[in-house]
Amino acid sequence: MAPLLEVDDLHMHFFTRDGVVKACDGVSFTLEAGRTLGVVGESGSGKSVTAMTVMRLIPEPPGKVVSGDIRFKGESILSMSEKDQRKLRGNRIAMIFQDPMTSLNPVFRIGQQIAEPLRLHKDMSRTEAWAAAVELLDRVGIPQAEERARNYPHEFSGGMRQRAMIAMALACGPDILIADEPTTALDVTIQAQILELMQEIQQRTESAIIMITHDLGVVADMADHIMVMYAGKAVEYGPADEVFYNPLHPYTWGLLESLPRHDVDDKGALCPIKGQPPSLINLPPGCAFSPRCAYAKPECDKKVPPLVEIDNGHLSACLFAGDIDFICQYENRVKRGEDSGGDV
Amino acid sequence: MAALLEVEDLKKHFPVNQGVLLSRLGKTVKAVDGVTFSVDEGETLGLVGESGCGKSTTGRCINRLLEATEGKVHFEGQDVRKLHRKELKAYRRDVQFIFQDPYASLNPRMTFGEIMSEPLVIHGVGTRRERQDRCKEMLEIVGLNPEHINRYPHEFSGGQRQRVGIARAIMLRPKMIICDEPVSALDVSIQAQIINLLEELQEEFGLTYLFIAHDLAVIRHICDRVAVMYLGKIVELGGWKEVYNSPSHPYTQSLLSAVPVPDPEKQRRRARIILKGDVPNPVDPPTGCRFHTRCPIAQFPLCAEEEPPLREMAIGHQAACHFAKPFPIPESKMGGEVPFDSQPG
Numbered sequence: 182m183a184p185l186l187e188v189d190d191l192h193m194h195f196f197t198r199d200g201v202v203k204a205c206d207g208v209s210f211t212l213e214a215g216r217t218l219g220v221v222g223e224s225g226s227g228k229s230v231t232a233m234t235v236m237r238l239i240p241e242p243p244g245k246v247v248s249g250d251i252r253f254k255g256e257s258i259l260s261m262s263e264k265d266q267r268k269l270r271g272n273r274i275a276m277i278f279q280d281p282m283t284s285l286n287p288v289f290r291i292g293q294q295i296a297e298p299l300r301l302h303k304d305m306s307r308t309e310a311w312a313a314a315v316e317l318l319d320r321v322g323i324p325q326a327e328e329r330a331r332n333y334p335h336e337f338s339g340g341m342r343q344r345a346m347i348a349m350a351l352a353c354g355p356d357i358l359i360a361d362e363p364t365t366a367l368d369v370t371i372q373a374q375i376l377e378l379m380q381e382i383q384q385r386t387e388s389a390i391i392m393i394t395h396d397l398g399v400v401a402d403m404a405d406h407i408m409v410m411y412a413g414k415a416v417e418y419g420p421a422d423e424v425f426y427n428p429l430h431p432y433t434w435g436l437l438e439s440l441p442r443h444d445v446d447d448k449g450a451l452c453p454i455k456g457q458p459p460s461l462i463n464l465p466p467g468c469a470f471s472p473r474c475a476y477a478k479p480e481c482d483k484k485v486p487p488l489v490e491i492d493n494g495h496l497s498a499c500l501f502a503g504d505i506d507f508i509c510q511y512e513n514r515v516k517r518g519e520d521s522g523g524d525v
Numbered sequence: 526m527a528a529l530l531e532v533e534d535l536k537k538h539f540p541v542n543q544g545v546l547l548s549r550l551g552k553t554v555k556a557v558d559g560v561t562f563s564v565d566e567g568e569t570l571g572l573v574g575e576s577g578c579g580k581s582t583t584g585r586c587i588n589r590l591l592e593a594t595e596g597k598v599h600f601e602g603q604d605v606r607k608l609h610r611k612e613l614k615a616y617r618r619d620v621q622f623i624f625q626d627p628y629a630s631l632n633p634r635m636t637f638g639e640i641m642s643e644p645l646v647i648h649g650v651g652t653r654r655e656r657q658d659r660c661k662e663m664l665e666i667v668g669l670n671p672e673h674i675n676r677y678p679h680e681f682s683g684g685q686r687q688r689v690g691i692a693r694a695i696m697l698r699p700k701m702i703i704c705d706e707p708v709s710a711l712d713v714s715i716q717a718q719i720i721n722l723l724e725e726l727q728e729e730f731g732l733t734y735l736f737i738a739h740d741l742a743v744i745r746h747i748c749d750r751v752a753v754m755y756l757g758k759i760v761e762l763g764g765w766k767e768v769y770n771s772p773s774h775p776y777t778q779s780l781l782s783a784v785p786v787p788d789p790e791k792q793r794r795r796a797r798i799i800l801k802g803d804v805p806n807p808v809d810p811p812t813g814c815r816f817h818t819r820c821p822i823a824q825f826p827l828c829a830e831e832e833p834p835l836r837e838m839a840i841g842h843q844a845a846c847h848f849a850k851p852f853p854i855p856e857s858k859m860g861g862e863v864p865f866d867s868q869p870g
Contacts, residue, residue, distance in 0.1 A: 223712035223713065223714065223715075224712055338803045340803055341803070368575035368576055368739070368804070369575065369739070369741070369780060369783045369784050370575065370779060370780065370783050370799075370800045370819075371803065372783065372785075373782075373783035373785075373797065373799050373800075374799055374800070374801075376785070377797075377799055395712065395713065396785070397713075397787035398784060398785030398786055398787045398792075399785050400787075401785060401786060401787050401788055401789045401792045402785040402789075402792050404789075421789050422789050422790065425787070425788060425789050426790075435714060436713060436714065437787070439713055439714045439716070439717035440713055440717070440742070440787055441717070441720065441740075441742040441743050441745065441746035441747075442742055442745075442746075442786070442787065443741050443742040443745045443769060443781065443784060443786075444786040444788065444791060450721065451717040451720055451721055451746065452717070453714055453715070453716075453717030453718040453720075453721060454714035454717075454718075455718075457682050457684065457685070457715070458682075458712075
């Protein structure tokens with residue numbers, strides 16, 4: 182059987198006055214039902230563009246899918262008619278946006294907004310949809326759902342708005358839930374509530390989640406698989422534990438080393454990645470990470486490293502990934518940090 | 526060691542002006558409601574808490590960007606709240622500020638050189654030439670190219686701009702810097718660069734930091750002592766090791782357990798305390814202990830009636846909870862995994 186979602190060598194470029202912005206430049210992954218894919222990377226790495234492309238939410242122009250394909254249950258989303266796409270969007274594939282303040286419509290009642298996809302996709306009557314909306318609000322843990330459904334978004338706190346967003350995304354029982362930084366705007370105690378809610382929903386509904394975040398902690402909490410993105414490309418992909426415990430790409434190493442931790446006993450020096458992320462209009466030749474890479478070799482500027490499988494299901498886009506000497510360099514460095522009381 | 530900065534029972538209440546009715550009732554948002562702490566020379570004190578807990582307001586009151594409603598702020602023994610124009614100017618020379626948003630805190634119409642030499646101009650330091658040299662020198666110290674002195678902020682990324690914000694703060698060689706969320710707008714790899722820079726500068730110039738942030742991992746990394754705030758009050762105060770390894774207050778415990786750890790194995794094993802509900806409205810904070818509405822170990826009626834004072838748990842480690850127990854021997858436990866103790870202490 183075809184996997185639930187397959188993204189195959191997707192290239193989404195933006196054609197702007199200043200040049201072509203290669204926001205998503207060769208991203209591939211597959212997603213199975215009931216699984217969570219964590220997409221991590223810094224701002225501008227193409228995480229959100231990838232998700233928005235899957236949802237077909239990117240206006241064209243200026244955006245354009247230059248090549249690649251997205252298949253939902255084996256069927257190409259890109260070659261579907263606009264009408265068929267609309268049947269998927271919000272129905273089979275739903276999205277939770279980052280900012281619950283701006284992604285709800287301020288002039289409609291919360292209940293109406295949750296009922297909207299139900300009326301659209303499930304042909305429910307106004308009263309049926311309203312009743313379903315109240316039930317959904319109750320399910321995502323909003324107290325007194327009946328009264329609360331009549332509130333407007335400004336009467337909700339940030340955490341409650343995010344719950345309402347989740348209720349809206351869940352309305353039609355989607356197969357895939359795309360969550361774009363769902364907790365970034367929230368405080369940690371509220372973040373913990375929302376993450377727990379999402380896990381609970383996933384267990385109950387068997388839906389797949391694409392979790393886009395820059396927080397490696399959130400990914401460690403939620404994801405089964407992880408895709409690390411840098412400058413529009415997937416640089417590492419694999420099972421969560423593999424990516425955390427046996428990372429293959431120098432960028433992943435850099436991310437893990439530059440993270441302050443609150444769960445280890447001693448504090449060591451942070452090892453930041455030097456320099457700045459490149460401009461997506463003017464990418465460096467060869468490997469886009471090579472100018473910032475602590476392990477770069479002369480070859481790195483010449484060839485764009487393909488994303489290749491190194492270990493069972495664990496892929497890396499580095500010319501030297503899997504090279505034992507190369508990994509030893511990293512491990513030696515980490516060990517040195519350990520000896521001097523650093524945390525790893 | 527003498528305390529450089531002493532804050533005693535600091536309060537900042539904002540009148541609620543929206544709507545005729547409320548302002549007549551004289552309602553106020555009690556953003557900061559009785560905060561006491563001190564900062565020693567050369568140390569870094571972290572103020573941590575969720576949004577709306579009053580950490581930034583505290584910082585602003587200390588620098589008198591906001592006038593406090595009540596309480597004492599002493600810097601090197603002088604009463605900051607009584608300073609007049611000239612003295613205040615001299616005080617602000619010693620106590621500088623780094624802001625959160627490097628996009629909003631740099632004037633887009635000024636070059637880096639102009640931004641950085643402005644404090645020097647205001648305080649009449651050096652000639653034009655000397656100021657220029659000092660700017661170039663400072664750009665180099667914060668890791669930027671001295672050639673960039675005539676460039677504008679929009680040409681640079683967030684991390685580079687924040688470096689200029691930092692350079693501006695240390696131009697006058699202050700004694701203390703209040704850092705208000707200096708890294709929360711930045712990506713992790715850049716965040717680590719800026720944290721390292723702040724640490725280097727502290728060593729080089731002997732700076733004292735009051736470091737305000739919501740990120741517990743960042744606070745733990747950079748701070749010597751930590752104050753945890755909730756709804757305008759400090760609920761726990763102590764050395765970073767004590768606060769993170771043996772948190773006494775149930776709020777600190779749940780806060781630490783709520784932060785996901787970038788380690789899947791550990792994350793699966795961790796016991797988590799998930800708080801219910803939202804932070805209450807600071808216009809009408811709960812009676813008694815302000816945390817009792819969300820507290821997993823609250824006991825009624827005690828917690829709803831009586832406000833717990835900050836009590837000494839161990840030397841230099843205080844917590845404001847009726848049920849917090851002093852530690853006989855400091856235990857080394859992992860953050861957030863400390864079981865609750867429901868016996869009244």
